[in-house]
Amino acid sequence: MAKISFKTLKNKAQKDINLAKDLKELDEIFRKYLGEKGELRQILHSLEDLPQIKRKETGKLANQIKKEIEETLKKKKSNIQNLISNIQKQEWVDITIPGKKPVLGHLHPLTQVKREIEEIFQSMGFSVVEGPDVENEWYNFDALNIPKDHPARDMWDTLWLKDKGAKLLLRAHTSPVQIHYMEKNQPPLRIIVPGSVFRHEATDARHEFQLYQIEGLMVDKEISVAHLKAILTEFFKRFFGKNTAFRLDPDFFPFTEPSFNVSVTCVICGGKGCNLCKKTGWLEMAGAGMVHPNVLKNSGLNPKEWRGWAFGFGLERLAMMKYKIDDIRLFRSGDLRFLNQF
Numbered sequence: 001m002a003k004i005s006f007k008t009l010k011n012k013a014q015k016d017i018n019l020a021k022d023l024k025e026l027d028e029i030f031r032k033y034l035g036e037k038g039e040l041r042q043i044l045h046s047l048e049d050l051p052q053i054k055r056k057e058t059g060k061l062a063n064q065i066k067k068e069i070e071e072t073l074k075k076k077k078s079n080i081q082n083l084i085s086n087i088q089k090q091e092w093v094d095i096t097i098p099g100k101k102p103v104l105g106h107l108h109p110l111t112q113v114k115r116e117i118e119e120i121f122q123s124m125g126f127s128v129v130e131g132p133d134v135e136n137e138w139y140n141f142d143a144l145n146i147p148k149d150h151p152a153r154d155m156w157d158t159l160w161l162k163d164k165g166a167k168l169l170l171r172a173h174t175s176p177v178q179i180h181y182m183e184k185n186q187p188p189l190r191i192i193v194p195g196s197v198f199r200h201e202a203t204d205a206r207h208e209f210q211l212y213q214i215e216g217l218m219v220d221k222e223i224s225v226a227h228l229k230a231i232l233t234e235f236f237k238r239f240f241g242k243n244t245a246f247r248l249d250p251d252f253f254p255f256t257e258p259s260f261n262v263s264v265t266c267v268i269c270g271g272k273g274c275n276l277c278k279k280t281g282w283l284e285m286a287g288a289g290m291v292h293p294n295v296l297k298n299s300g301l302n303p304k305e306w307r308g309w310a311f312g313f314g315l316e317r318l319a320m321m322k323y324k325i326d327d328i329r330l331f332r333s334g335d336l337r338f339l340n341q342f
């Protein structure tokens with residue numbers, strides 16, 4: 001009787017052990033069969049009344065069964081443990097390895113320079129204003145005192161759009177925005193106008209067919225060239241980081257009277273004369289002058305009441321001076337060896 005019970009018990013236990021999925025289940029199986037109140041104990045209790053010799057024999061048997069069940073439990077336990085440690089090994093992540101850095105781009109040098117210039121002028125009370133790239137003849141020429149038959153039209157080799165009737169063009173300078181702005185805003189005015197301009201010309205180290213300009217315009221009651229010089233002095237000081245010498249030479253623009261060109265000491269040669277400055281020691285940076293009365297009139301302002309100055313900087317020129325770049329074509333070359341230096 002006892003023998004059958006032991007055998008059944010062992011089989012049952014082994015079946016349970018085989019089906020066990022984790023260490024917790026194995027624990028339960030141990031308690032169920034071999035624990036204090038386990039089934040093996042219960043069978044042993046029920047045999048208490050057996051005669052002495054029988055009991056000895058049964059005890060031996062019970063011990064053996066116990067050992068066998070323990071053995072099976074042990075094996076299964078180490079199987080499960082191996083499985084767990086394998087999974088842990090596979091899923092192990094080294095959280096101390098440095099992460100992959102995403103490749104970050106950066107702002108184009110011209111954008112950086114543009115923003116820096118905007119900041120300098122904003123701190124002097126100028127607003128940053130933009131205008132359209134496509135203009136008609138009125139804004140690009142007529143309103144700026146450049147009539148149809150005026151030879152000054154030759155100064156800008158204009159890119160015309162094909163649209164027949166409308167006679168539209170890609171603006172050759174940012175000066176048309178002076179008109180747009182004065183039409184809509186009453187003085188006192190202080191603006192700068194960064195933007196693209198387009199010229200139909202051959203490219204070389206100093207010329208591009210598309211470039212950026214920064215127009216400046218200040219209109220108020222008693223404005224004179226002294227204000228222009230003061231603003232330029234401050235701008236050059238802040239932009240080039242020192243007291244950069246500059247000079248105004250007489251020039252001609254139909255929309256300013258008197259007109260100047262603004263030159264700074266060549267930063268490449270320090271004024272001694274090099275290829276970039278054509279051995280003069282000076283580099284032309286901007287056109288400037290006092291706003292012509294006709295321009296004020298064309299924008300709806302009374303020239304007897306208001307006066308102003310305007311300038312037009314080449315942004316590329318400013319960047320070339322600041323970073324000692326000797327070829328304007330590098331900016332749009334897309335050459336990362338150049339761009340990554342900024």
Ligand code: PHE
Nearest residue numbers: 173175253287288310311312
């Ligand atoms: N628009 C002129 C140019 O492109 C520059 C300029 C601007 C000159 C304003 C005088 C005043 O050459």
